[in-house]
Amino acid sequence: MRMVLLSLTLLLVSGCVSIPPQAVTSQALIVIGIESAKNNQIKIINAYADDQISQVENLMKNFVIDDVIASELNGRSALPADEVRALLVEYAEDLRAEISKIESSRQSLLKETEIGYGQLIELAKANHDFLKTAHDAATIQNDLIDKYKEKLKEVEKKVEDYINNEG
Numbered sequence: 001m002r003m004v005l006l007s008l009t010l011l012l013v014s015g016c017v018s019i020p021p022q023a024v025t026s027q028a029l030i031v032i033g034i035e036s037a038k039n040n041q042i043k044i045i046n047a048y049a050d051d052q053i054s055q056v057e058n059l060m061k062n063f064v065i066d067d068v069i070a071s072e073l074n075g076r077s078a079l080p081a082d083e084v085r086a087l088l089v090e091y092a093e094d095l096r097a098e099i100s101k102i103e104s105s106r107q108s109l110l111k112e113t114e115i116g117y118g119q120l121i122e123l124a125k126a127n128h129d130f131l132k133t134a135h136d137a138a139t140i141q142n143d144l145i146d147k148y149k150e151k152l153k154e155v156e157k158k159v160e161d162y163i164n165n166e167g
Helices: 002-014 021-073 081-166
Strands: none
Touching: 021 081
């Protein structure tokens, strides 16, 4: 009888470990939230870089048209085609250089964002997987404990019946 009670006590104590399904669900939501924050950060970086490129294009276009060409005209009604071509080539090279700097900054920021959020997402996913595995293991353990409890009750009843029949 004492053996049965001791076994039952051990089974009950070992069955106390459980992870609620809400913990697994909330961890999955954390992963989704981090991924969403990462995507929003990427959108912000891209929008900012696109805006910077647009500003540089407009500034250089206005500068070339208003200042450079106007100063080159210097009282003339038109510029020779080769001068216009040279100005446009110089403008295009300057524009490409500025856009290249912005694109380089964009790629650097995107890389850092991917690395930073990537590590955070992997950590959150690993935690989610751990919680899910622990929850599943606890569920299986609790199912086994319930089966052992039933078997112990059967054994206890058989022992009592045996004692009653012998006594």
